Amino acid sequence: MAHETRRRGVTRLVSLAVGAAVFLILLFWHTPSVWAQEASTQNTPSTEMENPDGVFAAPVVIDGKTLFLVRGSSALPAHDRAAAI
Structure with missing residues (x-):
């Protein structure tokens, strides 16, 4: 058993x-x-622009096309935010 x-x-x-x-x-x-x-260098924003209102923005680029701009802050700069997207 x-x-x-x-x-x-x-x-x-x-x-x-x-x-x-x-x-x-x-x-x-x-x-x-x-x-x-693989990470593409095209997806990382290359420039950060200052808008007329004095706020910095960076483009979100996918497949070589800019989809939109994201604004930054002192805690998270625009280029870091765009790269995270």
């Missing part, structure tokens, strides 16, 4: 380990395409 209980426990443990391995393989199967993306 004890032998059967131990065997069921081992079988369940092996089953859980195989299930976890399959889950991790499927989880990471698609992520290398995300990891393979």
Whole structure:
């Protein structure tokens, strides 16, 4: 009786380990395409402009196109904010 209980426990443990391995393989199967993306120098704003009201703004550039400008503050300058976006 004890032998059967131990065997069921081992079988369940092996089953859980195989299930976890399959889950991790499927989880990471698609992520290398995300990891393979390289940082582009085009996405980092190159200039910070002063608006007529005296507030600094930096462009958010994606795929070589300026999408919009973001304003900065003393805590987070415009170029840092644009780079984070």
